Amino acid sequence: MKQQIPLVLVFVFGVLLAIQYFVPSEPSQRFYEVALDGLTVIGIFAMVLGIWSQIHVGYNKIKRRAEDWQYSVVTLVSMFGMAFCGLSFMGGLNGPIFRQLYNNIFIPIQAAIFSLLAFYIASASYRAFRARSAVSTVLLVAALLLMLRVIPTGPLADPINQIGSWMLMVPNMAAKRAILIGVGLGSVATALKIVLGIERSYLGKD
Amino acid sequence: MTSKIAMRILTAIVALIFLVSWITRSGSGMSDSAFTNVRDGFLITFAVFLTLSIFSFLYRDNPFYKFAESLYVGISAGYWMSYGFWSTIVGNFVPRASRSLSEFFHVPYQERADHILIYIPIIFGLILLTRLLPKIGWLSRWSLAFIIGATAGLNLTRYLRSDFISQVSNSFIPLFVDWKGAGDFVSHISLAADGQFIAILSNWVIFVGVMCGLVYFFFSKEHKGAFGVASRIGIWILMITFGASFGYTVMGRISLLVGRITFLFGDWLNIL
Numbered sequence: 001m002k003q004q005i006p007l008v009l010v011f012v013f014g015v016l017l018a019i020q021y022f023v024p025s026e027p028s029q030r031f032y033e034v035a036l037d038g039l040t041v042i043g044i045f046a047m048v049l050g051i052w053s054q055i056h057v058g059y060n061k062i063k064r065r066a067e068d069w070q071y072s073v074v075t076l077v078s079m080f081g082m083a084f085c086g087l088s089f090m091g092g093l094n095g096p097i098f099r100q101l102y103n104n105i106f107i108p109i110q111a112a113i114f115s116l117l118a119f120y121i122a123s124a125s126y127r128a129f130r131a132r133s134a135v136s137t138v139l140l141v142a143a144l145l146l147m148l149r150v151i152p153t154g155p156l157a158d159p160i161n162q163i164g165s166w167m168l169m170v171p172n173m174a175a176k177r178a179i180l181i182g183v184g185l186g187s188v189a190t191a192l193k194i195v196l197g198i199e200r201s202y203l204g205k206d
Numbered sequence: 207m208t209s210k211i212a213m214r215i216l217t218a219i220v221a222l223i224f225l226v227s228w229i230t231r232s233g234s235g236m237s238d239s240a241f242t243n244v245r246d247g248f249l250i251t252f253a254v255f256l257t258l259s260i261f262s263f264l265y266r267d268n269p270f271y272k273f274a275e276s277l278y279v280g281i282s283a284g285y286w287m288s289y290g291f292w293s294t295i296v297g298n299f300v301p302r303a304s305r306s307l308s309e310f311f312h313v314p315y316q317e318r319a320d321h322i323l324i325y326i327p328i329i330f331g332l333i334l335l336t337r338l339l340p341k342i343g344w345l346s347r348w349s350l351a352f353i354i355g356a357t358a359g360l361n362l363t364r365y366l367r368s369d370f371i372s373q374v375s376n377s378f379i380p381l382f383v384d385w386k387g388a389g390d391f392v393s394h395i396s397l398a399a400d401g402q403f404i405a406i407l408s409n410w411v412i413f414v415g416v417m418c419g420l421v422y423f424f425f426s427k428e429h430k431g432a433f434g435v436a437s438r439i440g441i442w443i444l445m446i447t448f449g450a451s452f453g454y455t456v457m458g459r460i461s462l463l464v465g466r467i468t469f470l471f472g473d474w475l476n477i478l
Contacts, residue, residue: 006347010355017359035356038327041299042353044290045331052338054283071276078277082284086292088311093292100249106285108253108469109278112260115466118459119264125456135445142449147457162399168450170408171415175447177373178419178440184369191358191365202354203347 007197014195054079078105142167213269220255220270227251227474254474257466299324327352377416379409415443 017035020028058072084090085098092098128139148156149164193199228244228251235243259274300307301316302324308315334349336342383405385391395403421433422440429437472478 002344002347006351009348009351010358013352013355014359014362017356018362021363034323034326035360037298037324038330039353039356040294041324041327042331042334042349044294045334045349047286047290048335049337051283051287054279068272071272074273074276075280075283078280079283079287082281083287084284086284086288093288098288101281102285104249104253105256105277106281108466109256109260109274109281111462112257112274112466113278115459115462116260116263118456118463121456121459125452128452135441138442138445139449139452142446143453143456146450146453150457166399166404166408167446170411171443171446172450174377174412174415175419175443177377177412177416178423178443179447180369180373181377181416181420182423184365184371184373187361187365187369191362194354194358195362202350 003200003203006203007200011195011197014191018195051079142172217269224251224255227254231474250474254470257470261466299328373416377413379413381409381413382406383409414439419443 013035016031020032055076058076060066061069061072062076082098082101085095085101086092090097125143128136130136130140145160145164145167148160153160190199194202228247230247231250232244232247235246237243237246256274256277259270262268263271296311296313300311301313302318302321305315305317330349330352334346337346384402391402394401397404418436418440420440421436422429422444427433468478
């Protein structure tokens with residue numbers, strides 16, 4: 001029950017969804033749509049697990065008065081507050097308070113966190129862009145060309161734009177194709193291992 | 207003790223700046239309603255406070271940053287909870303599940319003969335929640351098995367088609383475009399972007415680049431001799447991609463920073 005049924009389910013759904021592609025018909029298309037919807041719906045239940053885990057960790061921290069427990073209060077209050085503002089009688093996703101919280105808290109913090117990375121990426125650029133070898137010089141030139149394409153460089157703008165576009169469309173595409181071919185092969189091999197029950201780490205130990 | 211006093215002084219200064227900003231922004235509001243001006247003044251000041259709290263991490267980890275970070279975790283969890291409920295449960299499940307529920311949520315009911323199928327994922331979803339009950343937690347593996355099996359089955363054809371077959375077929379391209387002989391090629395040679403020479407060169411770079419890139423990722427044979435040369439060319443080609451990706455990332459982050467600076471100096475301080 002603990003091991004065999006999950007293996008059978010993985011095999012059945014894996015094979016059926018792989019086969020449906022080769023049987024272009026209405027029932028097979030319907031099965032495909034139901035499976036995709038199913039994955040989304042189960043994802044919502046998985047989110048419930050994640051939120052429960054967040055509440056559990058936060059509650060325990062507050063109860064034990066662990067270090068920095070005050071921040072768990074902030075997290076839990078803001079989480080419930082935001083969810084409450086998203087309720088039907090508050091206007092749902094288009095409710096005025098929900099939109100205000102989204103625009104004035106969620107967006108500014110998110111943008112600030114990501115823009116914070118600009119400072120760290122500056123120091124990373126210094127290390128990565130030092131032309132210590134021919135290979136790192138190629139990295140430097142490619143990155144510089146790409147950045148120069150979008151800034152005004154006067155009479156140099158046209159040639160830089162042309163060389164930059166060619167670099168993106170040709171050598172960059174070649175390397176991306178090599179990577180994608182590798183990713184494709186790896187994904188197919190992993191999917192086959194899972195469907196055939198060779199890879200079972202998702203079942204846990206017992 | 208000294209650091210606690212310093213922290214309290216700093217908090218008081220921040221609170222004072224916050225208050226002054228709130229009052230100033232409320233006073234310079236554009237709306238006729240005093241309440242709207244006060245509310246907008248508070249919201250913009252609070253957004254500034256949060257932005258500066260996040261930037262304070264550049265100095266070191268501190269309570270302001272931790273506060274903003276915790277607030278973000280909570281707000282985003284609440285946001286995704288609401289979004290998931292309205293877009294997936296109400297938008298996807300309710301219209302197919304029940305007429306009365308559809309009427310309650312004001313969404314059009316979709317009558318279908320096979321609407322019973324939509325309950326299967328709900329059952330799997332409920333089974334997933336058994337993870338919260340230690341005695342029957344193993345049942346959640348069934349739902350996990352559905353997710354993993356379905357994803358593996360879908361990926362099997364999807365990756366094979368888009369990441370493998372289409373990439374391989376697009377890499378096998380003519381290496382001599384519009385070839386009418388060496389004499390014609392030499393007499394018409396030019397560096398024009400749409401010329402024959404550039405077209406031939408591009409196709410050679412793509413074909414050789416893909417092959418050499420693949421050779422670099424082939425670890426079952428030692429990279430020596432001709433194989434080593436191809437592998438080194440592969441590294442060069444890959445470095446161009448990594449450089450381009452790095453350049454894009456730098457530009458993306460810098461533009462976000464510019465956005466935040468514009469917000470601080472434009473929307474808040476009205477200097478820009």
